[in-house]
Amino acid sequence: MCGNETCQHPDQEHGQPDRRTLLRGGLLAGAATALSLAPLSFAAAAGTPSGGTTTQTVTGHLDTGAADFVYLPVEVPRGVRQIAVSYSYDRPGVPAGTPGNSCDIGIFDERGTDLGGQGFRGWSGGFRTEFAISTDQATPGYLPGPVRPGTWHVVLGPYQVAPQGLDYQVQVTLTFGDDLPAFTPQYPPLRAAGRGRAWYRGDCHLHTVYSDGHRLPTEVAAGARAAGLDFMVSTDHNTPASHGIWGPLAGPDLLIITGEEVTTRNGHWLALGLHPGEWVDWRYRSRDHAYPGFARQVHRSGGLVVPAHPYCPYVACQWKFGYQGADLVEVWNGPWTYDDESAVDTWDSRLAEDLRAGRPWLPAMGNSDAHSVPQVIGLPHNVVLAEDLTRDQVLAGLKAGRSWVAESAGVQLEFTATAQGRQVGIGDRLAVPADAPVDVSLTVSGVPHGTVRFITDEGQLHQESLPAGGAGTVVWRTTASLAAYVRAEVRHPLADGTPGQGNTMGPVLPWGPMAALTNPILLGQG
Template sequence: MRGHWSLDDRLDQILREVPFEVPAGARAVTVKLGFDRSRGVIDLGCGAPDGFRGWSGGARDEYTITQGWATPGYLPGPLEPGTWHVWLRLHRIPPEGLDYTLDVSFDAVEQPVTEAPPVGARPPRRDIPDVDGLRWYAGDFHSHTVHSDGSLTIEELAELAASRGLDFLTVTDHNTVSHHPWLAKVDRGITLLPGQEVTTDRGHANVFGDVGWVDFREPADSWVRHAAREGGLISINHPLGGDCAWLQPLTERPRIAEVWHSGWWDRKWGAPIAWAQAWRDDVIPIGASDFHRIGDDGLPGAPTTWVLAAEPGAVFEAVGAGRTSISAGPDAPLLLRMGDELLALDADGLVLVRPDGARQVIRGERVLVAADTGTHRLETYENEVIAICA
């Protein structure tokens, strides 16, 4: 199958569904997409008669789905005869248009073999007191694997995050939940939590929890309703993030937001703090490395989000209750709520900024000060943000 997409096609309808027929007795469904990547980008996915079967965006040009296994990003299962669809999202189409080819086949395909990474050492936990039977756990709410556009397998990612001293990691591959069934099977001394980064041209949002697939084709209000209906949470991702800044209209603004993303390189730039204050006065800040591959993004835990919870598996409940804090890394200066006090760790000489703007210098490496209602932060004398505490 050959075709051509124009810029007008993209502006008229960005996601196109190309139908094909799966015959009875098919051993596999393999789709191959061809186009000139130097001239444009076409995202790739799949819909079956009973709904969503996978998404890889621009990370892949080919996928296979069988009864027992599927390309990461796609869901294995019965190959129901009938009309399926190749999903093509016209992400970047130049003014002169873009030619493409599609090839669909149904022959058996051997499952690729992957090797598990070796088990490494885990650094010791920081000396942080419990609070009324709860513990501050270190983690990260945004990461990617080979199930979307990341370079590491789930086990490799878990090993890397555990070696950084994290207690939990939310795996949030783009527009898919194919990674969810594998998370609990990974035993690397870290709790892996399910998420999905709902990804569009007008903004990204993470939906947290095992709540099923969230349809990125629907308006953003439907994502919020889906998360609430299924008992999950939703956060606004990197709201000031260049070509993926948050531009989606919403009837109701979620409380949770990625106030500190790894792309916030110059933390003297106050726009993320100003955005959070304008978004909601009761915003729940979280941090996110948005890890894809070593060398391209922050490592898992850069920044680190600390959550006061009964156990790592109860992190989402604790985030919904607003018990979060963010530091630049697992061992960086930290500001934590301890009841009606704040504990400033390794923060000697930093400035505590209170919700009303009042400031005081922290003297000492382990200091307790009275807490107010609202978000506090630690800054340098040059107004560089060092830590945030909800």
């Protein structure tokens, strides 16, 4: 027994663990490769006073090409009331353009590490260097609860390893004593005081200190209210730890929906509308064929699957799973960039393809992905037509594509198509003969000197400028034979004040930044 002193774990040779198993099945069946280290064993608590601690430390080295996840088994004896872990790793210099060391951390309890299993107890990615778990409390990102005896697993995620390799150190401290009173989660209610069938504004991609954000949940809720939002979705990375905090922060004026951003090695996706406390696993790549099962898990919970920022240029962020099983796609993430331009273009091409093939079409959404100041909550956000301000009705409106995306609550928009005495709105189909005249109308405000674009399966077919005051109505006539769908964009002018350059191979964006983007209105019999 080490008592209160730190012990060096002696099972390494030449910088490598001398007992290891490369797991392509078993521990993480069907998931990304994992490396299991020799276990840390702690003596029983007999003779240790309440509040006494014991600590052990493991050091090791990982070469480039290391497994996606490295598991350190920890044999926890009876009588432990808290487990605390800290870690560090080296960051050697690397040539320009070469990834340096980056390593995440999390933990699973005695229930095991099976993919999608019950053992998950927390994840902080690379945002924290230490965490602690006990019955009454836990570090943000981790789940409070009893520290039961058995084999726990500290998990390292070396998602970037420098050419020199990665040297790591993990320290585990157990505190003995009786459990304290259990933490009681306070989940948010499933409805707020809505206005019946109406348009509701909400940001569906937000982070807090419970993953890699710097904002407290109180600050995020206050920011959502300040942005004029009616609802928001909590989507901390890979953990539901914040779900039980949101209850007191919701209210009649703000619906808070629980979710998760699932950050795999081949792209990130939003699980919107999870049951409070529900966790979705992320430990897989596209080639592991595990993603469809977790998409089905979200659907069984009544939630939505949304590939996030599909063209994000950072490591492991670009979307590689395809769109089968997705309910929407996030085409606008934070301030408008080339990434968003590419995402909208891809979505539009897929929209035309799906309609031509008679498949269900995939609606678009936009979210702020705000983590910290100065990132703006609600830039952008979704404006969804829902039967009421409830979790189920908001999700249903989003899934049906009855929504548009706004950069702020200062942008107002109404988009309709009218023919033969009938009128429909965003996400609906106007079933008319192919040659029947259809009047498409967009009324917008809040975009000074903006440019309105009407886009169909043939591309842009109408463009018109808004006046200096930013408000106006644009009407365009077409037929279903010319347009299988019509969607609208409202753009700001370019930096030089011009409304946009159309199709161009120049060095600047062909259009100014997006101010608003609608889902399509479908035309024809279908």
